[in-house]
Amino acid sequence: MQSEQYQVKELIKQIIINFEEILTPAEYKRGEVVHHSSNTCNKIFIVKSGILRSYYFQNDTDITAHFAMDYSIVGAVDSIMKKEKSIYSIEALEDSEVLVMNYDEMETFLIKNPAYEKLARQVSQFLYLDLVERFEGMMFLTAKERYQHLITRYPKITQQVSLGHIASYLGITQETLSRVRKLT
Amino acid sequence: MQSEQYQVKELIKQIIINFEEILTPAEYKRGEVVHHSSNTCNKIFIVKSGILRSYYFQNDTDITAHFAMDYSIVGAVDSIMKKEKSIYSIEALEDSEVLVMNYDEMETFLIKNPAYEKLARQVSQFLYLDLVERFEGMMFLTAKERYQHLITRYPKITQQVSLGHIASYLGITQETLSRVRKLT
DNA sequence: CGCCGAGTTGAACTGAATCAAGAAACGTGG
DNA sequence: CCACGTTTCTTGATTCAGTTCAACTCGGCG
Numbered sequence: 001m002q003s004e005q006y007q008v009k010e011l012i013k014q015i016i017i018n019f020e021e022i023l024t025p026a027e028y029k030r031g032e033v034v035h036h037s038s039n040t041c042n043k044i045f046i047v048k049s050g051i052l053r054s055y056y057f058q059n060d061t062d063i064t065a066h067f068a069m070d071y072s073i074v075g076a077v078d079s080i081m082k083k084e085k086s087i088y089s090i091e092a093l094e095d096s097e098v099l100v101m102n103y104d105e106m107e108t109f110l111i112k113n114p115a116y117e118k119l120a121r122q123v124s125q126f127l128y129l130d131l132v133e134r135f136e137g138m139m140f141l142t143a144k145e146r147y148q149h150l151i152t153r154y155p156k157i158t159q160q161v162s163l164g165h166i167a168s169y170l171g172i173t174q175e176t177l178s179r180v181r182k183l184t
Numbered sequence: 185m186q187s188e189q190y191q192v193k194e195l196i197k198q199i200i201i202n203f204e205e206i207l208t209p210a211e212y213k214r215g216e217v218v219h220h221s222s223n224t225c226n227k228i229f230i231v232k233s234g235i236l237r238s239y240y241f242q243n244d245t246d247i248t249a250h251f252a253m254d255y256s257i258v259g260a261v262d263s264i265m266k267k268e269k270s271i272y273s274i275e276a277l278e279d280s281e282v283l284v285m286n287y288d289e290m291e292t293f294l295i296k297n298p299a300y301e302k303l304a305r306q307v308s309q310f311l312y313l314d315l316v317e318r319f320e321g322m323m324f325l326t327a328k329e330r331y332q333h334l335i336t337r338y339p340k341i342t343q344q345v346s347l348g349h350i351a352s353y354l355g356i357t358q359e360t361l362s363r364v365r366k367l368t
Numbered sequence: 369c370g371c372c373g374a375g376t377t378g379a380a381c382t383g384a385a386t387c388a389a390g391a392a393a394c395g396t397g398g
Numbered sequence: 399c400c401a402c403g404t405t406t407c408t409t410g411a412t413t414c415a416g417t418t419c420a421a422c423t424c425g426g427c428g
Contacts, residue, residue: 058324077316081309107302114298117305118291124308125265131315132261138322139355140242143416163375171323176416178376327384347407360384362408 050096212276234280
């Protein structure tokens with residue numbers, strides 16, 4: 001687990017080095033909406049510092065899909081893969097330093113540099129494993145266990161993100177999270 | 185959704201045509217264990233007919249991770265990606281016709297034929313979207329809704345697979361599934 | 369000072385799990 | 399082809415984690 005995390009970070013750093021020519025640096029202010037849902041968005045955001053959050057609405061409730069910080073990545077997966085309008089929005093929760101990659105440019109880049117295909121594939125595989133882990137968390141862990149798991153993995157997250165955002169990310173209500181973390 | 189399903193099937197058929205030289209046909213009998221957990225297994229199984237099931241144990245309970253039939257694929261994801269022993273086993277629930285691909289051979293094949301990288305990536309992206317959909321089902325849908333969603337997508341599955349396997353796939357108990365489907 | 373968003377607390381409610389028995393279906397051997 | 403044991407499925411009673419709704423607290427900040 002820990003080592004796995006480490007590997008992903010290393011892979012992202014490899015990406016930053018090798019894909020440099022198609023990466024555009026950007027800075028976002030706290031509260032800034034980086035991508036607004038219902039637009040198509042084929043960009044991938046690599047977060048160097050700060051924190052981005054992707055979210056969507058499910059019956060008028062704001063649901064956090066993903067947090068990205070410290071050399072992890074976020075994007076409007078649906079839009080990238082299906083070339084459609086996205087249900088996700090992405091915002092900066094803190095002032096953030098980001099590298100932006102256009103997915104189409106990446107495809108072109110990879111055609112010219114097939115040696116990097118493997119690197120791209122490895123990243124997507126780790127994203128997949130991450131999701132498997134989260135999925136299994138949803139299936140088998142209690143609210144409390146999910147929260148503990150999260151803060152073990154991202155100890156600083158409670159300082160950066162509001163309770164409600166964390167709760168929706170974990171698939172529980174804010175009230176439950178409030179109760180659950182009190183007795184930790 | 186429906187069209188998305190369709191696309192994946194088409195992609196798999198493309199794979200069957202273009203990756204022919206690294207695909208080995210196999211037939212498995214009903215009940216046959218195709219891969220046993222705690223071995224490493226870097227094989228991907230493309231199911232042409234019949235049905236395979238991957239599963240693992242969580243506190244001595246048999247949990248279905250995935251079903252594969254009708255040009256969908258299954259493999260021990262963890263083992264393939266991490267090159268470790270797998271927690272998954274894979275068995276045939278019916279007599280099945282399968283094409284087996286060795287992941288390492290695929291990597292070599294793709295180095296020689298980088299033109300097919302995109303196809304491989306597309307497949308893995310659809311697997312990812314599938315998992316996102318299942319994840320959201322776990323978060324937002326009731327037991328009943330999850331079941332209905334499953335039989336809409338795979339109408340024949342109740343004839344092929346036992347209740348218990350379906351229940352664990354949906355993340356509910358067999359008793360709940362029994363009750364829930366009675367009043368449908 | 370009073371408002372406002374974020375977090376907490378309480379009480380009632382509910383979907384699903386658990387535990388425990390039965391009923392049906394299934395296949396294997398006599 | 400029937401009888402028996404084994405799985406598979408159903409049904410009931412109880413319990414529990416988490417939701418919902420509503421009120422309340424706290425710490426800024428105009």
